[in-house]
Amino acid sequence: MTPFFIExxxxxxxxxxxxxxxxxxxxxxxxxxxIASILSVGAMVLSAVSSFIVVSQLSIQSPVITxxxxxxxxxxxxxxxxxKINFSFYLDGLSAVMISVVSGIGLLIHMFxxxxxxxxxxxxxFMAYMNLFIVAMLILVLADNLxxxxxxxxxxxxxxxxxxxxxxxxxxxxxxxxKAFIVTRVGDTAMAIGLFMLFKELGQxxxxxxxxxxxxxxxxxxxxxxxxxxxxxxxxxxKSAQLPLQTWxxxxxxxxxxxxxxxxxxxxxxxxxxxIARMNGIxxxxxxxxxxxxxxxxxxxxxAGIAALAQNDIKxxxxxxxxxxxGYMMLALGAGAFTSGVFHxxxxxxxxxxxxxxxxxxxxxxxxxxxxxKMGGLLKRLPxxxxxxxxxxxxxxxxxxxxxxxxxxxxxGELWSSTTAGPMLWYCAILGxxxxxxxxxxxxxxxxxxxxxxxxELQPSSSKLLKLSLVxxxxxxxxxxxxxxxxxxxxSAVFPETSLLNLNEPHWLHAAAIATPFVGIIFSWxxxxxxxxxxxxxxxxxxxxxxxxxxxxxxxxxxxxxxxYSAFLVKPYCWLAKVNRADVFDQLIMLNAWYxxxxxxxxxxxxxxxxxxxxxxxxxxxxLLLLTLNIELLSLEAS
Amino acid sequence: xxAIPLSHILILASILFxxxxxxxxxxxxxxxxxxxxxxxxxxxxxxxIGAGSAWQQADGQVMFILILTLAAAEVAVGLALLIQMQxxxxxxxxxxxxxxxx
Numbered sequence: 001m002t003p004f005f006i007e008x009x010x011x012x013x014x015x016x017x018x019x020x021x022x023x024x025x026x027x028x029x030x031x032x033x034x035i036a037s038i039l040s041v042g043a044m045v046l047s048a049v050s051s052f053i054v055v056s057q058l059s060i061q062s063p064v065i066t067x068x069x070x071x072x073x074x075x076x077x078x079x080x081x082x083x084k085i086n087f088s089f090y091l092d093g094l095s096a097v098m099i100s101v102v103s104g105i106g107l108l109i110h111m112f113x114x115x116x117x118x119x120x121x122x123x124x125x126f127m128a129y130m131n132l133f134i135v136a137m138l139i140l141v142l143a144d145n146l147x148x149x150x151x152x153x154x155x156x157x158x159x160x161x162x163x164x165x166x167x168x169x170x171x172x173x174x175x176x177x178x179k180a181f182i183v184t185r186v187g188d189t190a191m192a193i194g195l196f197m198l199f200k201e202l203g204q205x206x207x208x209x210x211x212x213x214x215x216x217x218x219x220x221x222x223x224x225x226x227x228x229x230x231x232x233x234x235x236x237x238x239k240s241a242q243l244p245l246q247t248w249x250x251x252x253x254x255x256x257x258x259x260x261x262x263x264x265x266x267x268x269x270x271x272x273x274x275x276i277a278r279m280n281g282i283x284x285x286x287x288x289x290x291x292x293x294x295x296x297x298x299x300x301x302x303x304a305g306i307a308a309l310a311q312n313d314i315k316x317x318x319x320x321x322x323x324x325x326x327g328y329m330m331l332a333l334g335a336g337a338f339t340s341g342v343f344h345x346x347x348x349x350x351x352x353x354x355x356x357x358x359x360x361x362x363x364x365x366x367x368x369x370x371x372x373x374k375m376g377g378l379l380k381r382l383p384x385x386x387x388x389x390x391x392x393x394x395x396x397x398x399x400x401x402x403x404x405x406x407x408x409x410x411x412x413g414e415l416w417s418s419t420t421a422g423p424m425l426w427y428c429a430i431l432g433x434x435x436x437x438x439x440x441x442x443x444x445x446x447x448x449x450x451x452x453x454x455x456x457e458l459q460p461s462s463s464k465l466l467k468l469s470l471v472x473x474x475x476x477x478x479x480x481x482x483x484x485x486x487x488x489x490x491x492s493a494v495f496p497e498t499s500l501l502n503l504n505e506p507h508w509l510h511a512a513a514i515a516t517p518f519v520g521i522i523f524s525w526x527x528x529x530x531x532x533x534x535x536x537x538x539x540x541x542x543x544x545x546x547x548x549x550x551x552x553x554x555x556x557x558x559x560x561x562x563x564x565y566s567a568f569l570v571k572p573y574c575w576l577a578k579v580n581r582a583d584v585f586d587q588l589i590m591l592n593a594w595y596x597x598x599x600x601x602x603x604x605x606x607x608x609x610x611x612x613x614x615x616x617x618x619x620x621x622x623x624l625l626l627l628t629l630n631i632e633l634l635s636l637e638a639s
Numbered sequence: 640x641x642a643i644p645l646s647h648i649l650i651l652a653s654i655l656f657x658x659x660x661x662x663x664x665x666x667x668x669x670x671x672x673x674x675x676x677x678x679x680x681x682x683x684x685x686x687x688i689g690a691g692s693a694w695q696q697a698d699g700q701v702m703f704i705l706i707l708t709l710a711a712a713e714v715a716v717g718l719a720l721l722i723q724m725q726x727x728x729x730x731x732x733x734x735x736x737x738x739x740x741x
Contacts, residue, residue: 609737612672616664 006057007067009050010089013099014138016043016050017131024128031124037114040127044107044134051103055096063493064208065091066144083204088144090207093490097342098141098274101349105266106134108469112357113258115463116364120256126166130262133159137267141274146195146205149275153191153239156268157184163263164255176251183248187238191275194231198282201228211281218285225285232279233293240272240326243300247561249323250307253315257360260315265322265356266349273329273345277338280495284336290420294334298428301327303559305435309442310548310555313370314359317443320558321396322352324432328411331429335421337414338495343487344407351395351404351477357470358389362447365460372443377452382460384467386448388474393444395477397437397517403480408433410484412513416505426509430516437520438527445524445531648689655682669724669731673717680710 020043024036031039057065068088075083091099110130117126136155143149165177199205201224202213218225236242241249252264263269276283276293283290301324308320325348332341362378362385363370379386395404412433415426525532554560606617659682662675684703691699721731728735 611733611736612664612667615660619660619664 006054006065010054010065010091010142011067011069013047013051013054013089013103013142014135016046017134017138019043021128021131021135024124024131028124029122033114033118033123036124036127040131041107041110041114043131044103044110047134047138048103048107051099054091055100058091058093058096058490063092063490066208072148077203081203083199085145085147085205087148089142090144091142092494093487093492094274094277094342094494095141096490097346097487099138101346102134102137102141102267105349105353105473106137106262108473109258109262109266109353109357111465111469112261112360113256115461115466116258116360117256118463122166126163126256129159129162129166130258133163133263133268137271140271144207146198146207146210149207149278150192150195153235153271153275154188156263156271157181157188157239160184160252160263160268163259164252166256166259167254170254173254176248176254180248180252183245184238187235187245189234190231190238191235194228194235197224197228197231207278210279214281214285220285220287222285225282226289229279229283229286229289230292232275232282233289233296236272236275236330237296238272239275240269240330241300241323242272242327242330243296243303246300246304246323247558247565250316250319250558253313253319257315257356257363260319261353261356261360264319265352269322269326270329270345270349273326273333273341276330276333277342277495280333280338283333284496287420290334290336292334294331294418294421294425297327297330297332297334298425298432299327300324301331301432302428302435305432305439307555307558308439309435310552312372312548312556314363314372314375314443314447315356315370317372317439318352318355318359321355321436321439322348324436325352325396328408328429328432331415331421331425332411335411335415335418335425337411337418339488339491340407340410340414342491343484344404344411346483346487347395347403347407347477347480350473350480351392351402354388354470354473354477355392355396357473358385358392361385361461361466361470362389365458366454367456367459369454372446374454375447376450376454377448379448381452381458385460388470389448390444391474391477393440395480397440397520398433399517400514401478401481403477406481406484409510409513413510416509430513433513433516434520437517438524441521441524442528442531445528449532450530451533642692643689645689645693648693649686652682652686652689655679655685658682667732667734669721669733672733673714673721676717677710677714680706 017040020039023039024031054065066088068086070087072085072087074085077083110127113130114127117123120126133156136152136159138152140149140152140156143152161177161181164180165174167173168177195205198210202210202217204210204213214225238245249264249269253260255264283293304320304323304327308317308324311317311320325344329341329344329348332338332344362375362382365382365385366375369375391402395402398404398408412426412429415421415429416423548556557563606613656679659675659677659679662678663672666672666675684706687699687702687706689699691697691702724736725731
């Protein structure tokens with residue numbers, strides 16, 4: 001194929017969903033379900049097919065494809081230099097992985113969503129937002145410079161807000177949407193400052209040349225890359241729901257399930273990982289920040305794993321699991337294992353999308369019941385969904401052979417001897433893997449085994465579209481590990497060579513990592529025996545209630561971070577706002593209004609209708625006039 | 640006979656004018672207001688006469704005759720209004736006539 005054709009395909013990539021978004025928004029409810037879903041899913045098909053064609057053109061010989069759409073704006077720097085910020089796309093190994101995930105998984109989730117949301121009144125609005133999200137996400141990952149990346153970054157944030165609050169008639173959803181928007185905004189602000197600093201120091205924000213000029217300007221351990229990397233990390237932490245800013249993700253589950261699958265599991269929340277991987281040139285110059293990244297990831301994966309153990313809502317378990325898996329990616333990036341991190345990003349996108357979508361199908365079958373303690377015994381009643389869910393969980397706990405196994409083992413294997421990570425983080429990762437297998441088993445036992453604990457009849461969806469997308473995702477999750485080699489080859493051009501020193505590694509390292517999930521499964525088989533027992537095996541049927549102890553409630557609320565932020569940030573702010581309700585600066589402005597009102601009162605009282613007053617006023621005014629005239633005449637005479 | 644200085648005449652006229660003006664402002668009875676207006680007109684007349692005699696010109700007297708006729712016309716109209724007012728409001732208090740203040 002001619003290079004021109006390939007560049008056209010690349011340039012048009014975000015425009016198919018954009019056109020579909022515009023049509024859906026303009027025609028809105030006048031479109032029938034068929035037309036709306038053909039439009040939105042069709043746009044995704046076009047995007048997916050053309051992105052696969054474009055990605056297949058990447059090779060060792062031509063590791064980069066660029067395309068220039070139009071000039072955006074330019075800065076005049078000191079001297080005659082001009083920094084151009086253009087609307088251009090840049091495709092290399094890393095963005096190839098990302099666009100394949102975004103458009104491929106996006107297509108499957110769109111297919112699922114068009115069946116899942118069929119009966120919703122605002123179906124076209126939903127699909128329009130989903131399409132808009134894909135547009136923003138493609139711009140984010142294809143951006144040729146960091147300003148365009150930031151446009152996509154904010155675009156996905158906006159779509160996340162719109163979709164979490166999609167069912168805006170309920171207050172909880174709106175509050176969750178607001179929280180997600182504001183919390184990520186904290187990170188985005190840090191990132192914007194980081195970009196400003198970067199531009200001030202380097203005079204350009206082009207992804208191609210950024211690393212080179214950073215390498216020529218700075219040496220390892222300089223102050224400037226340290227602060228810039230730290231600020232960029234702030235942005236990544238906000239978007240990817242890592243430790244200090246993680247509180248929004250569990251609440252974001254208020255959105256419809258396809259949204260949770262697409263935005264809050266597969267694509268948007270991994271944008272932070274993408275950012276750090278993309279800026280690896282800067283991060284490698286600041287090894288301290290790399291260590292922070294690793295520790296943040298480790299802390300998040302442990303914390304989210306503990307919180308996931310106590311949840312009673314199936315989607316919240318998955319949300320905390322997403323947080324912990326992104327923690328693994330961060331850990332990998334911090335350890336310098338960029339390829340493994342991006343590989344885990346991809347496999348995680350497969351199996352987490354599968355888990356969320358299957359959970360969505362189950363929730364639909366259970367009449368929108370999300371409480372795990374009101375499920376149970378679905379193994380026999382929903383065998384298709386159960387199988388798919390089990391496939392997802394197998395990948396999540398990384399049993400040998402599944403895609404999650406390859407990526408997670410790759411991460412864990414590189415931790416011990418990494419210069420920026422180390423044995424401590426290896427233990428954290430292993431503990432995290434153990435927690436993952438325990439909460440996955442708990443989830444599986446509660447939802448699928450044991451006694452039936454729901455009242456209504458099951459109503460499984462019979463839509464073929466829905467089942468097809470689930471099966472494709474399951475196949476991808478199982479065999480996603482096969483992409484490992486292709487990925488390594490295509491990413492080798494993006495990331496610098498990491499020299500691994502396996503000198504001090506004990507020999508039991510890999511065996512321990514492989515055995516950990518099995519330990520977790522055996523432990524929970526006995527520990528959660530209550531959950532999986534049915535009436536046939538025990539004398540009395542075990543119908544247990546959800547009676548959380550104080551400790552469980554603490555974990556269920558995400559280990560108290562929400563109340564911490566509420567006590568230290570939200571409440572003082574509200575108090576301040578309340579105290580300063582009559583704002584000092586407002587009063588200065590209100591002085592104008594007060595002055596005008598006073599003049600009005602004075603003039604009003606003169607309009608009293610009394611003839612004698614008017615006559616007196618005329619006389620007085622004449623007198624004043626004469627006096628001033630006299631004074632002027634006198635002064636004229638005097639001069 | 641020495642001529643009266645113009646300044647004296649003007650001072651007299653001013654005093655008369657101010658007396659009339661104060662009458663207009665201070666009095667509530669419309670009849671007295673009309674009378675005070677006459678005083679003010681006559682004060683102006685005195686000033687014209689004085690000025691005319693000071694500059695030895697007839698214009699001042701012509702002006703005074705004009706004012707006199709004007710005053711007569713005004714009083715005719717004013718008194719007719721007074722009668723109407725007495726009939727309508729049963730009072731000559733000027734402050735009652737404030738219907739137009741809005």
